[in-house]
Each structure stands twice: as structure tokens, then as C-alpha cells.
Amino acid sequence: MKTDKRKKGSFLSLIIRNYLWFSFAVLLALMCIVVVINWMGEQHFSGLKTKKIKKFTEYLEEGNYEKFPSDILLGQKGAFVILDENFQMIYQSKSDMPKRFTEEELFFVNELGMKEKIKAIFYQDENENERILIQREKTKEGTEKNKKEYLLLDNSGTVLVNQMGFTGKNVNQKELDYIIKKGKNPVQYAKWEFKNKRGKSYTAVFRYEKKDAKKYLEFTKSMRVVQWLILPLYALIVAVFAVRLNHKVKRPLMALKESIVCYQKGQKLSNDNNGPDEFVEIGDDFVKLAQRLAESEERRKISDEEKQQMLADISHDLKTPITIIQGYAKAICDGVIKEENKQQYLQTIYHKSIVLNELINAFSEYSNLEHPDFRPVKTKVDICEYAREYLATKYNELVLGGFLIEVEIPEMIIWCQIDVQQVKRVFENLINNSVKHNKRGTMLFFSMKKEADTICISIGDNGTGIPKELAQMVFEPFVVGDESRNSRQGTGLGLAIAKKIVEAHDGVIELVKFPKEGLSTEFRIWMHTDKE
Known part of the structure; x- marks a missing residue:
């Protein structure tokens, strides 16, 4: 069976396909937005941005400390200080940043680029002496190798066992508090030792906002839920859209189809369609x-x-x-x-x-008048003078026939675009109609009057008039005033021809229902006038 190549599927499938393309684009955009939000959240909760900091260390090495973007890299609460070889401050980005760090304090500050886990364990030995065990595990970023170190203290902070490389003999309370509270503080510290272009050693101590692991996990979990919900939600929306669209579109289409079938069967069509x-x-x-x-x-x-x-x-x-x-x-x-x-x-x-x-x-x-190619050959004439000339040639014929004619033509020039021969045929047919169907002594009437941009031509008589039963079809061909075709006068085409000619001039001709006083029959013609 041959398939019609013009058919591209049902209207419903066309809409659904376009909807799928559009919604897929929206879905893709949503996925991109989720990815971007996820990335921004990761950046927001990710704490110290080591790689980004190292991109800007050249400002520190050159001594342009003010150009270092600490607010962007370290967070709103972030700040940094630059210490010389004697751990004396030479630059402070914010006034609330500590101005001095001892060598022992810096020992417990995490190195930039290292992940560190440190904790303090309080316990009693076999002799019931209080001991403090400090454990530190270091992992270089980008590797899986870690280094575990230990430091054993007594209750006064004196170092008993040193497997950490600590240079001091005692850990003071400030250093111990830093270790104990390190996991709880909203801000953390990191250090980076560098040399400037002259080879002089410096230490940068950074204070940064700590990564909120709980919030980050909650955020990533919610993002995963959103990602998993998008696809089923998308499928549900498509299904609901298809069902609803099928109801909204198919019903009026089926109503239209029923109308077409009714028309094919010749049944009466209803106009009760509803829908879009x-x-x-x-x-x-x-x-x-x-x-x-x-x-x-x-x-x-x-x-x-x-x-x-x-x-x-x-x-x-x-x-x-x-x-x-x-x-x-x-x-x-x-x-x-x-x-x-x-x-x-x-x-x-x-x-x-x-x-x-x-x-x-x-x-x-x-x-000829019925032919679709018929066009009157128009020329611009003074219709008043044209009518006078016609009636002058017709006058003797009417008088010899025993008819009188009353003429009212204004003494003015009224220009019209007419086919001279065809308009003469109109006058001839209307006047001859009165002559053929009336007795001798009948008064004929011919008048002209300008009305706005038209000329009204009235032709009538005071004869026997036209029967009412013929008045409605007087311009139809072969209609005459005698029921018997054997005894009638004329062809019955005169008025039909006159109507065709007038309409070819974009004019109007009518049989006046109530003729003016003194007339029994009156025909009126309206034709457009031309500019002077």
C-alpha cells in the first residue's frame, strides 16, 4: 500500500514531539543548573582552596601583600599574617589576626597542601598517672600516603615521648587548647613557608573558614535527591501533558471530522464546536x-x-x-x-x-453580455448632452407612434465613463418596453438628477403598468407581460440585456415599487460620475 508522503504523523504526535524537544532542552538546562549549584556549594563548603592560593603566592613572594585576595580564597572571616625568620609579624591583613606566633605554636598549625587529623587523648597509665596522647595523621593532597605521629605528655604538658619532631620540651595550655578545640573551631589555620626573590625566608599563616562537613553532606544529599527526582518528574509531566493534550486536541478534531463526514453524506451541519x-x-x-x-x-x-x-x-x-x-x-x-x-x-x-x-x-x-470576457468600451462623455442627443433622434419616432415624452435633464455638465453604444441599448430597451406594452397616447417620462458622486436616470410611463406577479422577475430573460407566449410582443430579453449592461458599468437598475406621482411604471438607474 502506497504511503502519502505529505503526511508527517498525527497532529497530536507533532505537538508531543515538539514538546519533548522543548522539555528536553529545559531538562538539560535544569541539569546544568543543578551541576553549577552543586559546584558552587562544593566551593562554598570546601574550606581552604589550596590550589587557588598557590596561584596567587607570587604576590606574597614579591611582597605585594595587599593584592592577595584573602576574602575570596579564605572566606569572609579569613585573614593572614606574614612572619619573618624570627616569627615577627611584618604584615597583617586584618587587625583581629594574631600578631605573634611561637615556633611551638606554629608546629601544630597544618601545612598548606597537607590534610591533617590531630586529636588529644586523656588517660591514666598503670600507675594512675594522668597522661595526654597527641596523635597526628598527615596526608599530602592528591596522594593516599599518610604519616602518623605521636606525642606523649604528662598532665603538666611536659613532653615524655616525642615521635612527632616537636622541638620544645613542654606544650603550654594555649597550644593544648588549640589541639583540643581544633575540630570545633569555625576557623582554622594553615601555614606556608616561602622565600622571597632575595632568598629571605618567611612564613605565611592563613586563617580560613572551616568546612562544615555536616552541611556539605546535607547539601550534596539534597542535590542527589533533586537529580534523581528530575527524570521521573519529567516523565510524569510528559505523560500528563500527553493525556491532557489528547483530550483537549482530539475532541475538537473529531468534531471537525464528524462535520466533514456529515457534509459528505449530505446531512445538516451543526455549529456547536467547542475547544481552543x-x-x-x-x-x-x-x-x-x-x-x-x-x-x-x-x-x-x-x-x-x-x-x-x-x-x-x-x-x-x-x-x-x-x-x-x-x-x-x-x-x-x-x-x-x-x-x-x-x-x-x-x-x-x-x-x-x-x-x-x-x-x-x-x-x-x-x-455576448453573459460571456465572462465581456467588458464595456468606456469613454468619458457628458451624460446630459448624450441623453439630449439620443432623445432628439428618438423624438420623431415616438410622436409618429402616438406617444408623448416629458424630459427633465439638468443644464449642467456631468461626466461619466460609459460605453456609448451599450448605454444607448439600455435607453432603447426601456423606452421600447413602454411603447410595446402601452396604448397610443401614453406619456413617457425621462429625467436625470445628480446625487453625490452618482447620476440617477429615471425612465417610466403612465400606462397600464407591470403586473405584481411579474414585478419580482421583470429583469429575468424571456419574461413578458402576456402569459401566452404566442400572443406576446418582443423577445423578453430587453430588460435582461439592460440589467447586464448597467451592472457591467458598476451601476444599479431597479423597478421602482412606488413610482413618482403621475407614473404607473418607473425604472431607475444609478451610475458613477467621473471627475471633471
Whole structure:
């Protein structure tokens, strides 16, 4: 089975795919944020930043102590002092930093780049003498090798056993307190021995904020929980989104599909779609489109019926004069007509040929006007002067026919873009309509009046008028004032042709329902005027 390459999957799957791409990007961004927060937390809780400090030791070696970024590297409570060879302070970054350290005190200060664990154990020996055992374990950063050292003191702090390389003979209370409270203090100390560019030895003692191991563990644990929750939470959000989207999108789409199926079956369409604005608008537009198509189909059927009726009318109208001409001509050829009656028969044949010619000309003209390529050839004329000239040539014909005409044309120039020959046909058809359907002595009326940017042309008479049953369809082809087609006058195309011509000029023609006083029939034409 061939697949339609135009189809790219269902609308729902399209939205879900785009949502997945978008949410994946959001998820990736969240993961990056978590990683960054984790890194920042690690930096915040990680205590002394040995590697970073060593990047800035050149300031210390050059003696530019003020440039050393102690607040960044050591924390807000951090500070440092520089001691010379005699352990005398030569620089102090903050006033609350101790100004002097003894050699013994510095012995218990951790070296920069070394991890140190130190503790003091109080116990009694076999002779019940109080003893203090100081244990220290050193590990160089970046290695797993450690060094364990011991220092045994009596209760007065005198050194009894020295496996630590301690140079003093006694550990005073200050040094002992430092060892005991070292794990509890919020700040810690570290030392770094260096030489300046002249080769002189110095010792830098750094005070830094101690790493809060408990808070750091809590922080890392919470970050792991967040990381593990993101994926299932993401999957849950996608599932909820898919279900909800399926409900919100599929329902209006199915309603639209039902409307299409109903239209295909010829059933009546409902306009009760609900849902997102776009779907409701699409549903409404489809219903309107279906209604317009139905109306168009109805108009097409009516047009087909009219064409069928027109063909029947044309056939009838042509058949009658042709039958008479054919019958009379055969009678003369067969010699059945007396000599004294031949002239009368020939005269009848001649008049019927004129009627037939008029019918053919009318049919041809109407057909030309119906053609989609028909366009009037317009020229700019003074419509008032044009009407006067036309009526001047028509006047004698009307008087000889026994009709009178009253004319009201303003004495002004009114320019219009018209097809001179076609507008003349409109005047001819309307006036001839009055002449053909009224008795001698009928008064015809022709007037013009400018209204804003239009010209109103009124043509009527005070004759018998148009029956009410014909008034609604007077501009339709083959409509005449006599029910019997055999006895009617004209082709029934005159007013239909006039309407086509006026509409081709973007104008309007109508049969006035209530004619002005003194008239029984009145046609009004509105056409656009042109700038002078």
C-alpha cells in the first residue's frame, strides 16, 4: 500500500514531539543548573582552596601583600599574617589576626597542601598517672600516603615521648587548647613557608573558614535527591501533558471530522464546536464554507434550470416564425395560393423574417453580455448632452407612434465613463418596453438628477403598468407581460440585456415599487460620475 508522503504523523504526535524537544532542552538546562549549584556549594563548603592560593603566592613572594585576595580564597572571616625568620609579624591583613606566633605554636598549625587529623587523648597509665596522647595523621593532597605521629605528655604538658619532631620540651595550655578545640573551631589555620626573590625566608599563616562537613553532606544529599527526582518528574509531566493534550486536541478534531463526514453524506451541519479558539474558528469556517458550497450548488441548479428553460424558450420563439415562413413559402411553391393573395403571404413571410432576425440579434447580444470576457468600451462623455442627443433622434419616432415624452435633464455638465453604444441599448430597451406594452397616447417620462458622486436616470410611463406577479422577475430573460407566449410582443430579453449592461458599468437598475406621482411604471438607474 502506497504511503502519502505529505503526511508527517498525527497532529497530536507533532505537538508531543515538539514538546519533548522543548522539555528536553529545559531538562538539560535544569541539569546544568543543578551541576553549577552543586559546584558552587562544593566551593562554598570546601574550606581552604589550596590550589587557588598557590596561584596567587607570587604576590606574597614579591611582597605585594595587599593584592592577595584573602576574602575570596579564605572566606569572609579569613585573614593572614606574614612572619619573618624570627616569627615577627611584618604584615597583617586584618587587625583581629594574631600578631605573634611561637615556633611551638606554629608546629601544630597544618601545612598548606597537607590534610591533617590531630586529636588529644586523656588517660591514666598503670600507675594512675594522668597522661595526654597527641596523635597526628598527615596526608599530602592528591596522594593516599599518610604519616602518623605521636606525642606523649604528662598532665603538666611536659613532653615524655616525642615521635612527632616537636622541638620544645613542654606544650603550654594555649597550644593544648588549640589541639583540643581544633575540630570545633569555625576557623582554622594553615601555614606556608616561602622565600622571597632575595632568598629571605618567611612564613605565611592563613586563617580560613572551616568546612562544615555536616552541611556539605546535607547539601550534596539534597542535590542527589533533586537529580534523581528530575527524570521521573519529567516523565510524569510528559505523560500528563500527553493525556491532557489528547483530550483537549482530539475532541475538537473529531468534531471537525464528524462535520466533514456529515457534509459528505449530505446531512445538516451543526455549529456547536467547542475547544481552543483556533479549532472553533476552523470548525466555524468549515461550516460557513459548506453552507456557501451548498448555496453555490443551489444557484448552479437554478442556473441549469434557467438555461434549460431558456433553450426551450429560444426553441419556441424561433420555431413559431420559422413554421409560418416555411408553411407560407410551401403554399406559394405548391401553387395553392391565389394570385391576388400572394402579396399578402409574401408580406407575412417578410415580417416574420424581421421578427426572426430580431430574435437572433437579441439572443446573440444577450449571449455576448453573459460571456465572462465581456467588458464595456468606456469613454468619458457628458451624460446630459448624450441623453439630449439620443432623445432628439428618438423624438420623431415616438410622436409618429402616438406617444408623448416629458424630459427633465439638468443644464449642467456631468461626466461619466460609459460605453456609448451599450448605454444607448439600455435607453432603447426601456423606452421600447413602454411603447410595446402601452396604448397610443401614453406619456413617457425621462429625467436625470445628480446625487453625490452618482447620476440617477429615471425612465417610466403612465400606462397600464407591470403586473405584481411579474414585478419580482421583470429583469429575468424571456419574461413578458402576456402569459401566452404566442400572443406576446418582443423577445423578453430587453430588460435582461439592460440589467447586464448597467451592472457591467458598476451601476444599479431597479423597478421602482412606488413610482413618482403621475407614473404607473418607473425604472431607475444609478451610475458613477467621473471627475471633471
